[in-house]
Every structure is written in C-alpha cells, then in structure tokens.
Amino acid sequence: MLTPTVDLHRRAWAETFDRFFALRGEPRYAEAEYFASLDGRPRFDGVATLLRARGIELPWGDPDDDTGAIDDSSAATTVTGLGNRKNRMFAEILRRDGIAPYAGSLRLLDALAETDGPDGAPIPLGVVSSSRNAAEVLRSAGIADRFGVVVDGTVAARDGLPGKPDPATFLAAAGALGIEPADVAVFEDAESGVAAAAAGRFGLVVGVDRGAGADALVASGAQTVIADLEELLA
Numbered sequence: 001m002l003t004p005t006v007d008l009h010r011r012a013w014a015e016t017f018d019r020f021f022a023l024r025g026e027p028r029y030a031e032a033e034y035f036a037s038l039d040g041r042p043r044f045d046g047v048a049t050l051l052r053a054r055g056i057e058l059p060w061g062d063p064d065d066d067t068g069a070i071d072d073s074s075a076a077t078t079v080t081g082l083g084n085r086k087n088r089m090f091a092e093i094l095r096r097d098g099i100a101p102y103a104g105s106l107r108l109l110d111a112l113a114e115t116d117g118p119d120g121a122p123i124p125l126g127v128v129s130s131s132r133n134a135a136e137v138l139r140s141a142g143i144a145d146r147f148g149v150v151v152d153g154t155v156a157a158r159d160g161l162p163g164k165p166d167p168a169t170f171l172a173a174a175g176a177l178g179i180e181p182a183d184v185a186v187f188e189d190a191e192s193g194v195a196a197a198a199a200g201r202f203g204l205v206v207g208v209d210r211g212a213g214a215d216a217l218v219a220s221g222a223q224t225v226i227a228d229l230e231e232l233l234a
Contacts (some may be wrong), residue, residue: 001189001208001229002105005140008097010034012089016082017050026054029143035212040190042130042153042163043083045136053077090133094140101141104230109146111233124148126173128186128193130163149176164192165220167200171232174202187229194220 016030037050042058051058061078101109109125114183117123126149127134134152138144151173155161161168174184185204186197191212196223197205207217207225216226226232 001102001187001210002109002127002143003099003101005099005133005137005139006039006189006210008090008093008099009038009131011093012086013038015089016086020077020082024056026056035191035216039212040130040164040188040192043087043132044080045163047079047083047086058192087132091100091136094133094136098142099137101143102228104228106143108229108232109143113146124177124179126150126177127152128173129153130170132157151176164190165195165199166193167196170196170200170202174200188217188222191216191220194222197221 013032013034014029017033021027021029028193033050033053037053041049048060059078061080065078066082067133083117112123112125115123125147126135127138129150129152131137132153134150135144135154138147138150146218151161153163155172156163156169159172161172163169170186170191171181174181177184181200182203184202185206186193186200187206187208188194188197189208189210190213193226194205194207194217205221205223207214207220207222208229209225209227217225
C-alpha cells in the first residue's frame, strides 16, 4: 500500500510455485491464486492456504526449514520450506532492485507530517504488515522514520500474534500508538487485511485497490475503496 512490494511479492511467489508445481506435474501457478490465497496473509499461512485450495498436502515443517534450491528434488519439501524459499527470493529482488514509495502515498505522508491531530500533536502513524521484511522495505524506500510503530511478521511471531484476517496485529499497533480502535483509520489493499480491520471494529476501514478488486474489498469489510492514497488529498 505504501510501496509496490506487491510486485516483488508476486514475482517471488510466482517463481517459487512455478518451480514447485513443475516438479509435481501440476498446472502452472495462476496470478489469481495470489489474491485468493497469499495476499496479506503471513507467509506460511499463505502457502498452506494455496496448497489446500489445490488439494495438496505437505507437512508443516520447522520455521527454519530448508531454503535451498527449489528445483533440487532431493530437498525436503514442507510448507515452511516453500515459504522460506519465497522469502529468500523476495529479499534478493529487494537488495538488487531496491524500492520506492508510491508517489501518492508519499504525498499523503508529507501532508500528514504537516497536519496536527485534534490535540495539537502530530498525527500518529503505524504500519501493520504480515511480511518479515517490512522494516527493510521501509528503510529501502526511505520512509522508515515516518512511523512510530511497525507491527510486522517478526513482531507477530515474537509476540504470538495470529496473522490476518485475525485483527490481533492491528489491535497491537493501535495499542502501541495509544489509540482506541474506534479512533483509528486503517488503509489496506489486501482482502485479508480489510477483513482483519473490520473484525477489529476500527473507526474507518478504507480499501486501497491495488489489484484485489473493489468488490472483493467491500465484501471483506471496506467502508470505502480508493485506487491511490493521494485521493485523500482531493
């Protein structure tokens, strides 16, 4: 939503599953599977959801399972192993290509930095992400200092927080910012994230359509849908 990480994630997932399905003689990975099973979910949960949708059963595995070459047929294959291989691919793409924030998102952040809240203090901002790469992505994009709180996949694992569509990570971020959920606006581009914010009874849930589709975001609980955060400045 802040940066086009979805493009990097989609590339990494596609490469991971194309190789895995080819080894099994399965139909190729389809882009629609990203939005249906992977988008916004914690990495391992996403793998399990997609495999379940295809009727494929794999052992869950250990958090640090094999991240070797995915086309190595001798490598042990588990849910966590596939997730870890995808994460390695994502990290390699990020290091090689870097990332920049969406222009509209940066303009909104600039505007919020110049706007005081009702109490005269700066408007508190936080990031909630299922990715364990969120901090590195924010640093690479040059916007890490804009946010007082980041609750990402690493924090969720450390604190035992279930991932989206459970609202736990959003509630943790609101608590860390010292704000009641009813006073928080959530902006989300994933169906699972919108569903999490709606379940947490946040004051405003805005869907940002980066490909999931407006209808799907509304069905998940978005009160309104926009195409870009810059629309909020109109």
